Ligand SMILES: Nc1nc2c(c(=O)[nH]1)N(C=O)[C@@H](CNc1ccc(C(=O)N[C@@H](CCC(=O)O)C(=O)O)cc1)CN2
């Protein structure tokens with residue numbers, strides 16, 4: 173087994189060991205962290221509330237994901253962001269490890285993906301470029317390091333997606349959602365040439381900015 177496969181296996185086992193209650197508790201805390209992150213982005217894009225700025229629709233557009241298995245739960249996050257007035261878009265797998273995006277709403281019908289072990293929303297599929305103007309994007313990950321290097325399930329979906337949005341600095345702000353113990357020191361996740369670092373890491377208890385490290 174390669175070093176990365178071993179790390180993935182270890183991280184999956186640790187997620188399993190957290191138990192349903194541990195993961196669900198973390199999910200509650202993620203709601204608070206994600207709302208704070210979104211509020212910060214909104215200020216960044218539009219200035220402080222009451223400044224007379226009218227929010228552009230794209231400033232309210234947020235990318236996220238529908239969690240499955242032992243991933244950091246996002247059901248609460250998606251509902252809270254929607255309730256707060258954001259338009260939440262989640263990915264759908266396409267052939268060639270590409271992602272398209274569907275506007276998520278609480279009662280949206282779901283269907284099992286033919287390409288990955290995830291349920292996906294049924295609705296109009298918007299191209300990756302639609303997310304270029306988003307206020308921010310939350311990404312799934314098995315772990316991420318303090319430089320924003322992310323370890324996913326190994327499909328390369330998100331590296332391709334981020335590369336398609338343009339070079340770092342021209343993409344919307346990104347944050348990987350991981351449990352607190354999955355925010356790792358530099359060097360633990362070997363960096364690959366195609367890795368697109370994220371700008372921050374969101375855990376149930378903190379947001380850590382990694383952006384300065386890869387400018
Ligand atoms: N929720 C989610 N959606 C996503 C991703 C992801 O990592 N998470 N992807 C990122 O590229 C793409 C799909 N690729 C994926 C590859 C593997 C697994 C996976 O193994 N997931 C679970 C097990 C599935 C289950 O039991 O329901 C796991 O975390 O162990 C999920 C998605 C697009 N959509």
Ligand SMILES: Nc1ncnc2c1ncn2[C@@H]1O[C@H](COP(=O)(O)OP(=O)(O)OP(=O)(O)O)[C@@H](O)[C@H]1O
Nearest residue numbers: 322323324325326327328329330331332335364366
């Ligand atoms: N921009 C890209 N263009 C072409 N191939 C890519 C690109 N980015 C990644 N890949 C390919 O995707 C494969 C998986 O990459 P990696 O292991 O980093 O995925 P991951 O980040 O763990 O997965 P995911 O993004 O799906 O969560 C690699 O074999 C790599 O060659």
